[in-house]
Amino acid sequence: xxxxxxxxxAASVLLIGGGALAVAKSAKINKRYLAVAVMPxxxxxxxxxxxxxxxGVNTGDPWTTLLGALGFIFFTWFMWPxxxxxxxYVLEPxxxxxxxxxxxxxxxxxAFGLALYVPxxxxxxxxxxxxxxxxxxYEGTMIxxxxxxxxxxxxxxxxxxxVPPLISTYYHMRWFALTIVTVVVVDILFLRYAYISFFCxxxxxxxxxxxxxxxxxxxARECPVLFS
Numbered sequence: 047x048x049x050x051x052x053x054x055x056a057a058s059v060l061l062i063g064g065g066a067l068a069v070a071k072s073a074k075i076n077k078r079y080l081a082v083a084v085m086p087x088x089x090x091x092x093x094x095x096x097x098x099x100x101x102g103v104n105t106g107d108p109w110t111t112l113l114g115a116l117g118f119i120f121f122t123w124f125m126w127p128x129x130x131x132x133x134x135y136v137l138e139p140x141x142x143x144x145x146x147x148x149x150x151x152x153x154x155x156x157a158f159g160l161a162l163y164v165p166x167x168x169x170x171x172x173x174x175x176x177x178x179x180x181x182x183x184y185e186g187t188m189i190x191x192x193x194x195x196x197x198x199x200x201x202x203x204x205x206x207x208x209v210p211p212l213i214s215t216y217y218h219m220r221w222f223a224l225t226i227v228t229v230v231v232v233d234i235l236f237l238r239y240a241y242i243s244f245f246c247x248x249x250x251x252x253x254x255x256x257x258x259x260x261x262x263x264x265x266a267r268e269c270p271v272l273f274s
Contacts, residue, residue: 051104054097061090061250068257076273079260081133086257088129089250092121099175099182115173116166119184123162126249127155127206134210134219139269148210155206162199165189204230218255218264225252 065086072079095117102111131152138145165188166172172187190199208230212223229248259265266273 051097051100054093054100057250058090058094058097061086061093061253063090064254064257065090068260071260075260075263076265078137078272079265081129081136082256083260085129085133086250086253088121088125089253092118093250095121096182103175103177103182111175112170112173115175115184116170119166119173120163122184123166124159126159127203128152128159129155130207131155131210134214137214137216137219137265139215139272142215144213144215147213151206151210158202158206161189216265216268218259218267222252222255222259225255 065084065088068083068086069080072083095114098114099111099118100114102108102114131148132155135145135148135152138148166186169187174184174186176183176185188196188199208223208226210223211219211226214220214223226249229252232248263273
């Protein structure tokens, strides 16, 4: 989380614990949930990496800061635009006309995520971590900055993480998409001074919604043949 090392680690424990519970429940009721169930785990690992960024910043250790930031942006730029479409694809019922679109967005997210993340491995100097209003701000260069305005990169990113659950057959997955939209609106209106960090925190906590969906087997409402 953006506020402190302690809070980041606490959020990590909460999300990893909830994600583990969701994975265990998925294994019992329907393995189609598994790709969705691991998302809180990923969010928890991301918060753990941000705790490590705080550790590096607080101790003046640039190596720890860099490793933590690389782990944090691995989920931010690579995993989420690829995994969210993939998870909705796996969850979608067989024969759904929406599945090809979700698969296409997952493949696009994979290419997009690689383009965003891999250059930072090659050029770690592109990663800039600062403390702004007692919160972590991640700035720096992106390879796509040479091809398009930064706002366009963000629009593509948001499209890839919002549209797949928004077009899902399942009512509660569409509500999860609206959870992400709410996070984006709050982030833009109130938290722009550290928008990447806050977005990942709030979106990570938003995955608690997915845990609720799985624990209550909410997809059974729309597809009782698969989920009853």
